Amino acid sequence: MVNTKDICAFFYDDLGSGCYACRECGTARKQQVGSGYSNLMSHITTKHPQYEEMYSAATSSGTLQSFGFVSQETNHRFQWLRWFVERNLPISEVDNDVTRSMSKWPPISSKALKACMHTVAKNVGVVIDQELGVSFGLMFDRWSHGSMHYIGLYGVYDVMGARRKRLLSLSPLGEGGQSAEAHVEMIRTVLDVYNKTTAMVAFIVGDNCNTNQKIATLLGVPLVGCASHRFNLAVNRFLAKYEPELASLNNLMIQLRHCNNAAALAKFTDLKPAKRNVTRWSSTYAMVARYIRIRYAIRQVDGVDELVPCAATHKKLVALHAELEKLDTVCTALQHERTTVVDVRLLFDSVVADYPVMGEYLRPNAKNVHSPLFESALVKIGNGDTLSTAEARAVKCFQAASDCEDKGEGGNGGQAAAKKKKKPRCDYAVAILRDGKKQRVSARSSVRYRALAKLVPPTSNTVERLFSSCKLIMTPHRSCMLPANFETIAFLRVNREMWNAASLIEQGE
Numbered sequence: 012m013v014n015t016k017d018i019c020a021f022f023y024d025d026l027g028s029g030c031y032a033c034r035e036c037g038t039a040r041k042q043q044v045g046s047g048y049s050n051l052m053s054h055i056t057t058k059h060p061q062y063e064e065m066y067s068a069a070t071s072s073g074t075l076q077s078f079g080f081v082s083q084e085t086n087h088r089f090q091w092l093r094w095f096v097e098r099n100l101p102i103s104e105v106d107n108d109v110t111r112s113m114s115k116w117p118p119i120s121s122k123a124l125k126a127c128m129h130t131v132a133k134n135v136g137v138v139i140d141q142e143l144g145v146s147f148g149l150m151f152d153r154w155s156h157g158s159m160h161y162i163g164l165y166g167v168y169d170v171m172g173a174r175r176k177r178l179l180s181l182s183p184l185g186e187g188g189q190s191a192e193a194h195v196e197m198i199r200t201v202l203d204v205y206n207k208t209t210a211m212v213a214f215i216v217g218d219n220c221n222t223n224q225k226i227a228t229l230l231g232v233p234l235v236g237c238a239s240h241r242f243n244l245a246v247n248r249f250l251a252k253y254e255p256e257l258a259s260l261n262n263l264m265i266q267l268r269h270c271n272n273a274a275a276l277a278k279f280t281d282l283k284p285a286k287r288n289v290t291r292w293s294s295t296y297a298m299v300a301r302y303i304r305i306r307y308a309i310r311q312v313d314g315v316d317e318l319v320p321c322a323a324t325h326k327k328l329v330a331l332h333a334e335l336e337k338l339d340t341v342c343t344a345l346q347h348e349r350t351t352v353v354d355v356r357l358l359f360d361s362v363v364a365d366y367p368v369m370g371e372y373l374r375p376n377a378k379n380v381h382s383p384l385f386e387s388a389l390v391k392i393g394n395g396d397t398l399s400t401a402e403a404r405a406v407k408c409f410q411a412a413s414d415c416e417d418k419g420e421g422g423n424g425g426q427a428a429a430k431k432k433k434k435p436r437c438d439y440a441v442a443i444l445r446d447g448k449k450q451r452v453s454a455r456s457s458v459r460y461r462a463l464a465k466l467v468p469p470t471s472n473t474v475e476r477l478f479s480s481c482k483l484i485m486t487p488h489r490s491c492m493l494p495a496n497f498e499t500i501a502f503l504r505v506n507r508e509m510w511n512a513a514s515l516i517e518q519g520e
Contacts, residue, residue, distance in 0.1 A: 015048045021066055022055055024171070032171040035059055039171060087116045089512035092127050096503050099483045102496065128499050131514045135506055139177050140205045143168055146408060147207075148467060149198065150176065150216040152474035153189075156485055159494065160184045162194065163474040164201055167216065167467070174466035176473055178505040179205065181481070181498045191225035198230070213408045213463070216471050219379040233382035233405065235389075238355045238469040239345045241379065245362070245369035246292040246338055253331055256324055257295060260302055261287050263309070263318040272314045279308035293342065296335040299328055338362070340440035346472055352386060353393035355469040357447035358440060392464045409464040477505060 023031040023040070031040050031051060036058060042050045055062045091105060102121045104110055111118045148167035153160060164179045180201045184193055199209055212232050217223040219236035227234035250257065267276055267284035276284070285301040288294040302309070310319055320328060341358050344350060359373040376383050388402035398406070484500055485492065503510065 015052055018055065018062065018066055019048045019051045022059070022062065023051060033058075037171060084117075085515050086512050088119060088123070088127050089515055090116055091119045091124060092131065092503075092515070095124060096500060096507070099504075101489055125496070127515055128496075128503060130517060131510050132499050132502055134514045134516075135502070135509045136205065138509055139166065139179070139506075140207075142170060142175065142177070143205060143207060143211075145211050146213050146461075146463075147211060148214040148216065148463070149179075149212055150468060150471050150474060151194075151198075152217060152471050152478070154478040154481065156481075157490065160189060161481075162197060163477050164198065165473060166205075167463075169461070169463040169466050172462045174463075174468070176468070177509075178477065178502055181477070181501045183494050189222070191222050191229055194222070194226050195229045198226075214385070214467060216468055218471065219381060224381045227381055233385035235352070235382070235386060235467055235469065236380055237471040238350075238359075239342070239472055240470075241372050241377075242342060242345060242359075242362075243292055244379070245366075245372040248371060249334075249338075249366055249369050250292060250295060253327070256320070256327055256331075257287070257299075259318070259324070260298065260320065260328065263315060263320075264298060264302070266315050266318060267309065267312065269314075272312055275312045275314065276305070276308055279311050280305050282308075292335075293339070296332075296339055299332045299335060303329060303332055337439040340438070341443075344440040344444070345470055348473075350469060351393055351465065352389045352467055352469045353465075354444055354447075356390045358443055361443045389464060389467055392460050398458075403458065406460065406464060409460040411459045411461045477501070480504065 019031075022034055024034060025031055029041050029043055031042060032038070033040065033054060038054060038058070040051055040054055042048065059065070094100070095102070095105065102124060105119050105124050106121050143166050146168075150165040150167055152163055154163060155161070161181055161183050163181050165176050166179050167174065167176050169175065182197060182201065184197060195209075202208060202211075209230050209232075212230060214233050214235055215223075215227055215230065216235045217226075217237060218240045219234070224234060264284040264286040266272055268286070273283075282301065282305050284305070285294075285298050287298045306319075306325070309315065341362060344358060345355065356375070363370040363373050371377060372379060375387055380386065382405070384402050384405040388398050388406040391398050391402065392406065392409075481497075481501055484504070485497060
């Protein structure tokens with residue numbers, strides 16, 4: 012008798028959180044952990060009555076490797092590679108005598124470890140090639156390290172109604188400079204590795220800078236501007252009228268960081284003064300918040316008496332802090348992985364209503380928006396509204412066959428996630444999303460769109476997080492690492508869930 016656990020593992024893909032997808036027909040099923048397999052088996056027995064014959068035929072012709080079984084030697088190499096990638100260790104660490112003496116695994120050379128890295132990266136690339144399909148989006152951003160300028164490029168697509176973002180490359184720009192043409196050439200080169208072309212790209216996600224807008228124009232695809240970047244510009248515009256007070260406060264914080272003043276301040280508080288970064292408004296918020304907390308201690312420092320804000324200025328800074336606290340909840344909501352373009356439009360419309368000065372960057376037709384029709388169409392698709400002729404033309408690449416079911420539930424993913432998130436300090440953003448969940452009575456469009464239309468990411472924060480993790484790899488002691496090795500390590504680290512011990516086996520073995 013065949014074990015039901017093995018049958019379910021053969022017929023279903025585990026999507027996590029008790030959700031499964033049938034590999035034969037794509038049907039989504041749920042099964043609580045520890046409650047058996049009755050719900051999963053009921054679908055198999057009803058929709059696929061020949062499941063026993065299918066399972067027997069597949070298992071009789073399969074190899075041990077196809078079921079994840081590998082030799083002990085391969086498993087040892089996998090453990091070395093896993094330890095090396097997840098712990099951000101230098102490649103030469105495996106050659107260290109102390110490391111070898113402390114490990115229970117048989118030793119491996121750095122040359123063999125590099126070979127394992129490239130084998131796994133190649134096999135993961137094959138899987139990504141298959142998952143990307145013939146229509147997908149791209150998300151990218153730039154990062155400078157020393158004299159090298161890297162481009163982090165992600166592929167965005169959907170699998171069974173769930174959004175997937177996979178790192179495709181983290182390559183340095185060539186000698187052609189940082190022009191839009193150089194970016195386009197690099198994108199073509201990367202896509203060629205995955206047997207794709209730029210004609211398959213449905214959209215790109217990135218900052219609304221001039222270079223990115225020209226890249227989108229050269230590729231002939233719409234650009235979804237990073238909502239976090241737009242919000243950062245808008246808040247800086249809002250802060251412009253407070254610049255005299257903020258400049259004086261920043262000068263105070265700088266003076267408090269000097270040795271004598273810092274020692275005097277430390278007698279009254281353990282908190283340190285925080286100065287701002289003019290390019291990030293969140294640092295301004297942190298500076299104002301820190302000033303309010305340590306104002307009493309600051310007044311005890313004799314060396315900065317003349318720099319302490321007067322009562323009127325202090326009152327103005329306290330009022331500003333309350334406004335920044337509200338805006339910070341919007342910034343946090345934009346950082347959520349499940350936030351959609353629908354959520355972003357709800358947030359931006361409400362912020363513009365409360366802070367009209369920020370409309371210069373947050374309005375749907377703002378001058379820094381490259382593809383307003385495309386973004387407007389995505390919002391209407393997420394809300395189930397009818398599109399205009401121009402909007403329907405802008406999202407023609409997402410049109411599905413009339414008999415296809417849209418299995419994605421991405422339209423309200425960010426709003427649903429807001430219910431589960433821990434309540435923030437101020438519920439300004441949560442209240443906006445909650446009020447926006449009211450059902451709207453609108454005509455159901457006869458045109459059906461692919462699930463990816465509801466899952467287009469509104470920000471490129473994923474790439475920003477990649478660059479933050481890269482700083483753990485490219486440490487000062489490893490600054491001479493070859494770009495190829497650096498890219499492979501980052502590729503394996505980001506796509507960690509896509510490889511296991513079986514990935515060390517060459518295709519065709």
